[in-house]
Amino acid sequence: MKLLVVEDEVALADALSEILKRNRYSVDTVYDGEDGLDYALTGIYDCILLDIMLPKKDGITVLRELRAAHLSTPVLLLTAKSDTEDKIKGLDSGADDYLTKPFVSGELLARVRSLTRRRGEVVTDEFTFGDIALNKSTFSLSREGQFVKLSLKEYQIMEMLIANPRQLIPKERFIEKIWGYESDVEYNNVEVYISFLRKKLTALGSAVTIKTARGIGYFLEGDAS
Ligand code: CA
Numbered sequence: 672m673k674l675l676v677v678e679d680e681v682a683l684a685d686a687l688s689e690i691l692k693r694n695r696y697s698v699d700t701v702y703d704g705e706d707g708l709d710y711a712l713t714g715i716y717d718c719i720l721l722d723i724m725l726p727k728k729d730g731i732t733v734l735r736e737l738r739a740a741h742l743s744t745p746v747l748l749l750t751a752k753s754d755t756e757d758k759i760k761g762l763d764s765g766a767d768d769y770l771t772k773p774f775v776s777g778e779l780l781a782r783v784r785s786l787t788r789r790r791g792e793v794v795t796d797e798f799t800f801g802d803i804a805l806n807k808s809t810f811s812l813s814r815e816g817q818f819v820k821l822s823l824k825e826y827q828i829m830e831m832l833i834a835n836p837r838q839l840i841p842k843e844r845f846i847e848k849i850w851g852y853e854s855d856v857e858y859n860n861v862e863v864y865i866s867f868l869r870k871k872l873t874a875l876g877s878a879v880t881i882k883t884a885r886g887i888g889y890f891l892e893g894d895a896s
Pocket of ligand 1: 722
């Protein structure tokens with residue numbers, strides 16, 4: 672899951688990003704409304720945490736422009752005020768929920784979970800495809816009671832594959848989602864993790880395989896359950 676944090680108070684933005692990363696979200700952080708809008712418009716995020724009072728472009732304007740561009744990514748507004756007028760304006764402009772600062776991390780995570788769930792993500796702890804299951808809590812891949820642990824990057828790649836089985840996922844998409852929109856990661860890094868995952872699938876004796884569409888990307892194939 673990939674989140675965008677748009678918050679100009681650097682200490683708060685970094686704290687938010689830290690909490691979210693510890694809970695296995697990939698996070699991009701930007702510090703003003705213009706960058707917030709540019710990043711959000713890429714459409715690669717599963718949820719956007721958007722401050723209202725922002726330099727260059729305020730959060731409500733960013734939100735209106737996103738919705739005007741038909742971007743339906745869930746937006747959680749962050750507001751310093753208990754000002755009900757701001758909240759109403761926010762919800763009227765297309766926000767999905769809001770959180771009043773200061774907030775505790777438990778509440779933040781609960782709101783993010785609820786907003787990302789609404790998009791039809793799998794609510795259970797597992798993704799399954801063919802004869803394998805990918806556990807979101809333990810980061811493990813399993814088949815018939817046998818388990819292998821995945822590293823964070825392996826898990827993130829496998830999650831994208833298994834959430835979109837048989838769909839070709841371009842290499843660039845993995846890089847955007849996992850390494851970040853402006854990352855300079857070499858493409859062959861993806862290949863390295865794919866080869867690790869293939870070894871683990873083989874170790875499990877799974878019929879599921881990661882196929883390569885040469886020069887384009889990867890997709891998951893196997894006996895469908
Ligand atoms: Ca602010």
